[in-house]
Amino acid sequence: xxxxxxxxxxxxxxxxxxxxxxxxxxxxxxxxxxxxxxxxxxxxxxxxxxxxxxxxxxxxxxxxxxxxxxxxxxxxxxxxxxxxxxxxxxxxxxxxxxxxxxxxxxxxxxxxxxxxxxxxxxxxxxxxxxxxxxxxxxxxxxxxxxxxxxxxxxxxxxxxxxxxxxxxxxxxxxxxxxxxxxxxxxxxxxxxxxxxxxxxxxxxxxxxxxxxxxxxxxxxxxxxxxxxxxxxxxxxxxxxxxxxxxxxxxxxxxxxxxxxxxxxxxxxxxxxxxxxxxxxxxxxxxxxxxxxxxxxxxxxxxxxxxxxxxxxxxxxxxxxxxxxxxxxxxxxxxxxxxxxxxxxxxxxxxxxxxxxxxxxxxxxxxxxxxxxxxxxxxxxxxxxxxxxxxxxxxxxxxxxxxxxxxxxxxxxxxxxxxxxxxxxxxxxxxxxxxxxxxxxxxxxxxxxxxxxxxxxxxxxxx
Amino acid sequence: xxxxxxxxxxxxxxxxxxxxxxxxxxxxxxxxxxxxxxxxxxxxxxxxxxxxxxxxxxxxxxxxxxxxxxxxxxxxxxxxxxxxxxxxxxxxxxxxxxxxxxxxxxxxxxxxxxxxxxxxxxxxxxxxxxxxxxxxxxxxxxxxxxxxxxxxxxxxxxxxxxxxxxxxxxxxxxxxxxxxxxxxxxxxxxxxxxxxxxxxxxxxxxxxxxxxxxxxxxxxxxxxxxxxxxxxxxxxxxxxxxxxxxxxxxxxxxxxxxxxxxxxxxxxxxxxxxxxxxxxxxxxxxxxxxxxxxxxxxxxxxxxxxxxxxxxxxxxxxxxxxxxxxxxxxxxxxxxxxxxxxxxxxxxxxxxxxxxxxxxxxxxxxxxxxxxxxxxxxxxxxxxxxxxxxxxxxxxxxxxxxxxxxxxxxxxxxxxxxxxxxxxxxxxxxxx
Numbered sequence: 048x049x050x051x052x053x054x055x056x057x058x059x060x061x062x063x064x065x066x067x068x069x070x071x072x073x074x075x076x077x078x079x080x081x082x083x084x085x086x087x088x089x090x091x092x093x094x095x096x097x098x099x100x101x102x103x104x105x106x107x108x109x110x111x112x113x114x115x116x117x118x119x120x121x122x123x124x125x126x127x128x129x130x131x132x133x134x135x136x137x138x139x140x141x142x143x144x145x146x147x148x149x150x151x152x153x154x155x156x157x158x159x160x161x162x163x164x165x166x167x168x169x170x171x172x173x174x175x176x177x178x179x180x181x182x183x184x185x186x187x188x189x190x191x192x193x194x195x196x197x198x199x200x201x202x203x204x205x206x207x208x209x210x211x212x213x214x215x216x217x218x219x220x221x222x223x224x225x226x227x228x229x230x231x232x233x234x235x236x237x238x239x240x241x242x243x244x245x246x247x248x249x250x251x252x253x254x255x256x257x258x259x260x261x262x263x264x265x266x267x268x269x270x271x272x273x274x275x276x277x278x279x280x281x282x283x284x285x286x287x288x289x290x291x292x293x294x295x296x297x298x299x300x301x302x303x304x305x306x307x308x309x310x311x312x313x314x315x316x317x318x319x320x321x322x323x324x325x326x327x328x329x330x331x332x333x334x335x336x337x338x339x340x341x342x343x344x345x346x347x348x349x350x351x352x353x354x355x356x357x358x359x360x361x362x363x364x365x366x367x368x369x370x371x372x373x374x375x376x377x378x379x380x381x382x383x384x385x386x387x388x389x390x391x392x393x394x395x396x397x398x399x400x401x402x403x404x405x406x407x408x409x410x411x412x413x414x415x416x417x418x419x420x421x422x423x424x425x426x427x428x429x430x431x432x433x434x435x436x437x438x439x440x441x442x443x444x445x446x447x448x449x450x451x452x453x454x455x456x457x458x459x460x461x462x463x464x465x466x467x468x469x470x471x472x473x474x475x476x477x478x479x480x481x482x483x484x485x486x487x488x489x490x491x492x493x494x495x496x497x498x499x500x501x502x503x504x505x506x507x508x509x
Numbered sequence: 510x511x512x513x514x515x516x517x518x519x520x521x522x523x524x525x526x527x528x529x530x531x532x533x534x535x536x537x538x539x540x541x542x543x544x545x546x547x548x549x550x551x552x553x554x555x556x557x558x559x560x561x562x563x564x565x566x567x568x569x570x571x572x573x574x575x576x577x578x579x580x581x582x583x584x585x586x587x588x589x590x591x592x593x594x595x596x597x598x599x600x601x602x603x604x605x606x607x608x609x610x611x612x613x614x615x616x617x618x619x620x621x622x623x624x625x626x627x628x629x630x631x632x633x634x635x636x637x638x639x640x641x642x643x644x645x646x647x648x649x650x651x652x653x654x655x656x657x658x659x660x661x662x663x664x665x666x667x668x669x670x671x672x673x674x675x676x677x678x679x680x681x682x683x684x685x686x687x688x689x690x691x692x693x694x695x696x697x698x699x700x701x702x703x704x705x706x707x708x709x710x711x712x713x714x715x716x717x718x719x720x721x722x723x724x725x726x727x728x729x730x731x732x733x734x735x736x737x738x739x740x741x742x743x744x745x746x747x748x749x750x751x752x753x754x755x756x757x758x759x760x761x762x763x764x765x766x767x768x769x770x771x772x773x774x775x776x777x778x779x780x781x782x783x784x785x786x787x788x789x790x791x792x793x794x795x796x797x798x799x800x801x802x803x804x805x806x807x808x809x810x811x812x813x814x815x816x817x818x819x820x821x822x823x824x825x826x827x828x829x830x831x832x833x834x835x836x837x838x839x840x841x842x843x844x845x846x847x848x849x850x851x852x853x854x855x856x857x858x859x860x861x862x863x864x865x866x867x868x869x870x871x872x873x874x875x876x877x878x879x880x881x882x883x884x885x886x887x888x889x890x891x892x893x894x895x896x897x898x899x900x901x902x903x904x905x906x907x908x909x910x911x912x913x914x915x916x917x918x919x920x921x922x923x924x925x926x927x928x929x930x931x932x933x934x935x936x937x938x939x940x941x
Contacts, residue, residue: 116789211837218751221743225764225811228804232775235782298545305542322549327923328556329865331894332916335901339909340559370552377549399524401531403538424770431772433868434894438901458774458868465781466871483778487771494770 050112053182057108057189061101064193068096071200087207095206098213099196104189111181119173126169128162146170236487239480246474247275252481254278258444258455260464260475275478277485279444283361283454287436288429290365290450291372296422298369299376304406306377307384319381326374334438337367342439349451357453359441365450368435372425379424383417383501384410416500423497427490433458457482560920564913570702570715571662572654573628573691575607579640581648590644598640600633604655612687623684629656631704631716656704657697659714659907661688665697668906679906705914709880710896714907717900719915721882725795725875725890726864732799732886733806733863738856740803741810742845745852748811749818750840769808776805777872785873792874793889801869806859813855817848850937857930861923867894893919 072092076084085092120143124132131142142163149167200206244252255276302322306315342363349356356362387410395405411418441453442463464479581588583606584598608624609615615624632655639653640646656662663669664680665688675682691697708718744765752758780801784790790797821844829839870876875891876899883890891899893915900912 113788120789207835211835214837215747215751218743218747221740222747222752222761224740224804225744225761225768225807228768228779228807229764231783232771232779235779236775239782298548301542301545302549305539305546309539309542310546318546318550321553322546324553325549327861327865327927329867329894329919329923331865331867331897331901332556332560332920335897335912335916336556336559338901373549373552401535403535404531406538427770428772431774433772433774433871434898437868437871438898458772461774461778462868462871465778466876480778480782483775487775490770490772490775491767494767498766 049178049182050108053108053185054105056186057101057104060186060189060193061097064100064196065090065093065097067093067193067197068200069093071096071197072202072206075200076202085202086205087210091206091210092200092204094210096193096196096200098210099199100189100193102213103192104185107188108181108185111177111185115174115177115181119170119177122173123166123170127166131162150174232487236480236484239477240484243474243477243481246477251275252277252478256446258460260460260478275474277457277482279446280455280457280460280482281485282446282448283440283444284430284456284458286361286448286450286454287365287368287440287456288426290362291368291429292422292426294366294369295372295376295425299373300380300418302373303377303380303384304411307381308402308406308410322377323374325370326378328371330371330432330434331438333367333371334434334436337363337435337439341367354451356451357441359439359453360451361440361454362450364436364439367439368429368432371432371435372429375425375428376421379421380414380418383414383421386417387413416503420497420499420501423493423500427493427497430493431458431486431490433462437462457486461486560913560916562913563910564915564917566666566668567705567910567914568702569666569699570704571657571665572698572700573657573661574652574654574696574698575604575628575632576610576650577603577607577636577653578610578650579603579636579646579648580606584640584647585644590647592641595640595644596637598637600636600640601630603636604628604632611691620683623681624687626658627661627684627687629658629715630713631656654698654700656715659905660684662715663906664688665692665699666910668910705911709882710878710891710899711880712878714903714905714911717908717911719893719896719918721879722891722893722896722915723918724883725879726892728795728883728886728890729798729802729870729892730860730864732796733802734856734860736799736803737806737810737859741807741856741859742814742852744807744811745814745818746840746845749815750844751836765808765811768804769812772868773805773866774868774872776801777869779804780869780873791887791889793877793879793891794887795883795890795892796886797873798870798875798892799886801873802863802866805866805869806863809859809862810852810855813858814848814852817851817855818844820851821847847939850933850939854930854934854938857926857933861926861930864926865894865919865923867892867898870895871898893922 069089069092072085072089073079073082076082079089082089123146124139124143127142131139134142146163146166147170149163150170252275255274256278257274257276258279259274306319310318342358342360345360345363345366346356346358391409391413392405395409396402400408436456436459440459441455442459443453444455444460445452447454461479461482464475464482580603583603584600585591585594587594605621605625608627609621612624615621635655636653657665660669660680661684664671664685669678669680671678671685680688688697704716705718707720708716709721711717744761748758748761752761780797784797784800785792825843825847826839829843830836834842870892875895877889877891878899879889879891881888897912897915897919900908900915
């Protein structure tokens, strides 16, 4: 990869620039004994020169790389014969894909026409030109920057202040990445969702009781007009999340109470980390456990009891998701329980209440807001959890409250709609982004409410 | 008024009367708590036992000893020793010949076809490699250990019950008989499975390995680390040491806290829409995977780094400022080195999260079936958890143990990283 090489050369140049700037500053005042005559330490002059050498060049390189592919693509398209240029966007995308594959020597989907071959050669040429040009331009900028920075070096020059200003701006830029991420999430799902809602009315998406995106592939198929109702998906998601909560809340809460109020420090010291192992296990492992161990176990035992259990039952997925969430609930509850002031425990025990009465009548009510906040965070995590349900829950959207039947969830549908071949203007693919938007909004609201509750509670006792 | 003054004697009687019930309640409550902890620990134990129980056998591979005749007329009939001819020779035929020689009684076409399924299709590749490396083998005879087919592998490891009727079993009775006759002669052995650790994915369970996925995970993690550590530390330093208290800073903080709780799959949607569709970066590449995971792990690293910076006492800063250091010098020369162990611990934990993450990587196409071992951050590849996901979906019995074994490897890496984090914290964290 030649860009890696370019970056390595740039780093080398920056090291050189550092040395040059440093040496020059010392030379100007006549050796290291006269260093007091400099405004800043010599290394700052070195850093200053290195920044001039590296920063503009790296910025240009970054812009070049991020724009290169789309510019080359546009140039290739404009060089195609008119008959190919007037193709609908989806077909054109396919043609461009073929051209790229041809240029890279991969297998091509259709037959190779002379026009395609010409375009592929054009593509290869353009890429090579762009690559070479980027090399030359970036290195020129780096050398020019080096020369400029080197010339700036003088004993009265305030190099440290300049370097610190640059570093400070770099820090500011890094801290804005969080905002750009949120913005990127919102914009990317929002734009695709708006395109989706142009094809499928939003009311139908929000309140429709039927979900079967597969039907919308062909125009002439029955039901191709409307099968994008998200109610069954959300019902399924909530059913699985509810089962998970029914498992996780009692176990998590009771173990937190036991570990905080009853357990000796010895028991606590090894039981707590062991429980938290559950939080560190990747979700794909839980998914495997749910699909290959828990689901068959439930189905076989259900059959013994004469129950008709689906092999992808909501119960199996929910149960395993509950196990995953136990440490989440228990560590959050543990935090709030230990934050309840000791004086409240002492008072309750002092008037003769037993330990359990103290827990139930004093500590839990006092810790309730924090516990509720923790549970809300856990619900948000259960709703957004993907791998367990992809592996253990079903694909068919049943609107049912029976945990023994198969249901599907929002995340499962996003994954099945987007994994594999996609065309980016069918409602089927765009529906995944609309679901993503709903998922993002719901979890956002849950998180904001939960964080608010937790924070408000913490303030009360600090 | 006088009724309110209860007789102390009567009060104590009423208390004593309920005491037994209250103590029993107390006992019950306590047992519930202990039961909850025990249940949680039971789940941990159950999962580990389950996975290790099904997975450990994948670290062994069944091999069959065949007497191979590297006959000249099958491999190189014209005797040119031209590498092109040697490379495309019919080694599968050589294997088949060896099997026919061992079992001369098998004559009908159907039986022969079954006989050929005793050994893996990878056996021919082993012969090819041998001959390519040493053309002098041609015309000689030798005994070679070749990998058995996955069904035979399962049979030898005891995952296929020889007692059940033939119709309910994947392996036919006559194949069992052949295998047993080979076993009697000591021509069947279980050896340590290096294929599993070094080779890429395959449709054949006995040839599939995690080598490609491990390399993919490695490249993805390197990209993630190179991006998320500097950015995370820089953000933490800015927010903790330089940022003025204003609405902009508050906005950044609220954003970071919210990002920490956004479902991971949403980050996948972001990666698909922005990195792949907008910037045109290649699909399935560790570079894009690393960028998506960077955005996911940043909140973890930032929060841990800020906690580490907060733990450095203000007196350090004041002392540095007092002897004339600038604020930048104070932070970079004094505060940051002291906070570094805490930051590294947070980073390792973030990396462990990234290593186990799979949902966002499904979105950006890292689920493709990739045989080649990736050689860089732009080669199409998959990662360990996604490989587990792919194998878990495969119907062959042989992939079940492969999946569990891959999980064992993944958990091994995770445990290693967490232990490292704990050691780092124990050894270098200073209490002020």
